Amino acid sequence: MKYAQLIKLLVARDLTIRYKRSVIGIGWTLLNPMLTSIVMWFVFSFVFASRLPSGQQFAPYLMAGILLNTFFNQGLMLSAESIASNGGVLTKIYVPPQIFAISSALAGLVNFFIGMIPLAVVCFLSGQSLAWSLPLVLIVGFCLAFLVAGLGLALSIVFIRFDDTRNIVNVLLMILMYLTPIFYPISVMNPTMQHIIRLNPLTSYLEVFRWAFSNNAFPTWHNWAYMFITAACSFILGASIFKKFWPRTVAML
């Protein structure tokens, strides 16, 4: 594909530019999820650790959730902002604008994979082993990248047209985070809440991810199906919304 070299450069730039001035550079990609996890572990382990099914450790359970949620939140915001922030390029040189949103999602994916290294360490430290199904995390990662890219494409149009939507989306993302079983086991909720939480697609991604990584959850085929369907729908819908509205939106950059 003739845009492959540009996508590669964009992903590399996204990954390195943030840390250009820092001492340990891309090491922060390893450190960040760990630090967040440690803080949340201190806060929540007293409450929820004992509520997990026996044989499951809270630390890897929590960190898997944080890793996946970081990918979704950061990836989505960066992807949605990418078109506007590259407006300077897009109004001068013809590049398919979708490339920027897709590259941001892919950069999030790479971060997600890098973050699995400390997750594996935490797994071992807490006495859990990695599962034989580990390669399946690739599927979860790519599905999530499709979900992020699709939503990011659609949102990027909205962001350019209405500035205020950024703040609204931030609030929605926070609500979505609490509706994802990141730091609590889904069983602590009452049946109605459990139902709502299961409607959140991220719950399915997370269930599959935890199971694939270290058998730390028990996804049903519903979870798998929901993951594939939301990924495909998001990408197809997002791409077509973008295509439809871009010609009018580019004039606003």
Added chain:
Amino acid sequence: MAVVEINNVNLTYRVLMNRRGSIRDLFKEAVAGRARIVNYVALQDVSFTVDAGEVVAILGRNGAGKSTLLKILAGVLPPTKGTVKVTGAIAPMIELGAGFHPEMTGAENVVFYSALMMRDIKKVKARVADIGEWAGVSDHMNFPLRTFSSGMIARLAFSTATDVQPEVLLIDEVLAVGDADFKEKSGARMTDLITSGAAVVLVSHDMVAVRRLANRAIWLENGHVRMSGEANEVVDAYEAG
């Protein structure tokens, strides 16, 4: 053969009056039933062709639609109506250095900028040293761009943009950059690029340059073609008023 061909191109900007981009304002105005969208016609029924080896200048006052027209030719702005056909590799010389990032080094920026223009980066990587040398910034290529002076950035952007002979050259006022010495050098290179067989569309207020370089000229006024023809004739009429 026409390398650039545009037919009855119209471009209408839809402008939201009092647009502050806020949903609240939009909502208030929608409720009040005030007319919010105003159509602003930037280009109307513009048609022309450019053959390989031909240099067409676009003249007109500020706001006549010259830059909009170049953006349509570059493919970054889709026309509201009409068709645009451009064959071959386009070098858009519209505000050089788009995509330059202050935290990346000179060399990295050259590669990235070239990739944006769809050049093969394997070839570009072999050319980076030459590009830096031509720009006179060899010693700085491995430092972040933020350590460059603005003149150095302009020279590096020019050197990168003009490194490859394109089939279609779209120029928005970029005929030379930098200090006196570099102006001469870059002006000469630009003249080479323009006169070496590409199809060129040139936007400039420099009538001397237009007379020297262009075969044909198109005079735009408020988005319409007011006059089109042999360059000297159109420039004469334009300068007369």
